[in-house]
Amino acid sequence: MRRSDASAQIVATSTVENYLKHLLLLAEDGETLVPMGALAAALEVVPGTATTMVKALADEGLVLHRPRLGVRLTPEGRRVALNVLRKHRLVETFLVHVLKMDWAKVHDEAEQLEHAISDEVLDRLDALLGHPQTDPHGDPIPSRQGKLHSQVYATLATCTLDRSVRIVRITDQSPEFLQFAEQHGLQPGTALRVADRNLPAGLLALRRSGSSAAASLSLVAAGKILVEPAR
Amino acid sequence: MRRSDASAQIVATSTVENYLKHLLLLAEDGETLVPMGALAAALEVVPGTATTMVKALADEGLVLHRPRLGVRLTPEGRRVALNVLRKHRLVETFLVHVLKMDWAKVHDEAEQLEHAISDEVLDRLDALLGHPQTDPHGDPIPSRQGKLHSQVYATLATCTLDRSVRIVRITDQSPEFLQFAEQHGLQPGTALRVADRNLPAGLLALRRSGSSAAASLSLVAAGKILVEPAR
DNA sequence: TGATTTATTTTGACTAATCAAAATACCGGC
DNA sequence: GCCGGTATTTTGATTAGTCAAAATAAATCA
Missing domain, CATH: 1.10.10.10 (Winged helix-like DNA-binding domain superfamily/Winged helix DNA-binding domain)
Incomplete structure (x- = not known):
């Protein structure tokens, strides 16, 4: 069989x-x-x-x-690992989209739940959520068949200056970083551009699309935010 | 504090x-x-x-x-135990009412999950479900404050003959029994009456309210089904 | 009362997962 | 080709939870 x-x-x-x-x-x-x-x-x-x-x-x-x-x-x-990762990321998605939990908290929560949910619950969760491709942090969710569809993206530290980009993924899952990102509106989907980079100072200036609001960010932090060209 | x-x-x-x-x-x-x-x-x-x-x-x-x-x-x-039991029963309720899982399967599932979910998830689950008083088997859910509101009920083996009763709780959580109960429409909420008891044979005859359909049940099984007077 | 049965506790051993610290292998530089 | 530093592996011990089986206490019954 x-x-x-x-x-x-x-x-x-x-x-x-x-x-x-x-x-x-x-x-x-x-x-x-x-x-x-x-x-x-x-x-x-x-x-x-x-x-x-x-x-x-x-x-x-x-x-x-x-x-x-x-x-x-x-x-x-790898098969087992992909299944665990799928559980982790679907649980995160559930916690944010259904239970409306703070996205900074869901990582630690999912860390426990990923080992406790059965494959059947996993499938039903997946269906309930509409078979999402990524979790709330933009991390790709492995498919049921074990495909991990993970692309190479530029980061805010490496993307072209003054080009409009959209955030697709935050690679640092720590509550501190996620909280910080949320407070500055830096979440998957957000469109913005890097107005300036000051390498010696390790700083860069961001500008939100359709707004004059500016924010500055360290290079280290910027390297954790993956982006793709907007539109 | x-x-x-x-x-x-x-x-x-x-x-x-x-x-x-x-x-x-x-x-x-x-x-x-x-x-x-x-x-x-x-x-x-x-x-x-x-x-x-x-x-x-x-x-x-x-x-x-x-x-x-x-x-x-x-x-x-007791405080800790009540909190675990609350998790168990709320998780069961979630699995049946939100994920539409078979009620015969949710007990084992909840057995794992009850140790993995945080108090915050617990509270949000409770709110999502509308603060239910009982789980799908009719078992009372301890309150957040640790009150376990558990009543003494008659069973199908002990209730008055030919009186209309409503099932309030199934006390055997085994998949086999629950599956059996479901197949015979014996779930919390179901109204019926015991038409006859044959003690020597250990059997009793049930009649569904508003239907002529009959079913027979062993005394042992009947003792696991708690009922209250209907209406 | 004394013997027998039954429930509980104790003892010794085992497994999974871990750490501290000693032993070992490998690397780069000179 | 040796020497020192770093990464890895090994060794010995520890903790949580378990079982098998022996020891003990209590209950029952004659």
Whole structure:
């Protein structure tokens, strides 16, 4: 009985799901080896812990471990990871669009819920929300079939000066940053242009489309905001 | 800073939450001592495990352990347990009323979710659902303030013969029983009467109000269906 | 009362996940 | 080609939660 979708057969603990999810986020393509230190940092465990866990995951056939070089997902591991990520982002979308929660809070909430919801609830949530392509932060939601449709975008730090652009994604999920972004109206969908960049000062000046309101932003912050040409 | 509601300050693992929740279900009044064996059976662990865990919970001040006699919740433990039960039943309600899930499936689903949702999500879910008093099985939902409004009802096995009654609650949450009940239209709200009881045979005959359709039911099953006088 | 059954507790061992710190491998520079 | 620094792996210990089975207490019954 062949199945083409990405429903998870494997029973993974939430720890396992977290390791796989972070491996996916650290190497979306699935090709590049993730250094053990990077994985450990992402999971906020000491490197030794990550090594131990990765070896166990390798035994399960969920990751490929190249000792001293790094680790990457197997196709099976990737399948599980995509399903977790899909849950995370659909839950975020639900929390913002249905429960009207603050978008700065939903990340941590989804971090718990992604391990608790079944595939059936996932599907129904997806339908209820109208099969969204991205979550409230603009992050792409993996399809049921496990396709992660993730594009390369310019950022406010790299886009053309004085061209009108639209924000498509905020890549920093921390409540602090999201709160800051919201307060300045910097959300997916917002149209604006970079009026000026002062590299030595690490600052840039923004101008909202159809308004004379200006705001300035650090280069670091700007690099976390992905944009596409408007219109 | 005095707080009157039942929001949980204590950080309990889901194991701890399950022990407390089952203690509440086994002794709703909070007075009666629950024998260790009963608790262990409810949690599907061996008795020794329950003893160990209960001693730990007693150290935390969440339960009172009377060795060899049994265990009961402290006010603090009860507060936490009520909050978990509230989550469980509101989640069930959400799954049935919003996601349109089969009511036979939602119990197991809620079993996971009750440990993953925050108090804020809980409150928003409650508001979204219009502050329901009972879940889809008719089980009372504890209030935010920790009041569990649970009445004593007759069952189909004990109610007056030939009196019209309305189903208010199904006390067996197993998918099998719920599926069976649904197939026979035995859900909270349904009005019917017991046409006949045959005690030696352990059977009873039901008649739906406003219909000549009859059904028969075992006494055991009937005892799981709580009713109140209709109208 | 004393023997037997039953419930509970204790003991010892196991698994998953973690950390601290020691051991090891690899890299770049000279 | 060696030396020092950095990343990784290994080792030993810890915590939460569990089970199996032995020990103990209480209840029942003759």
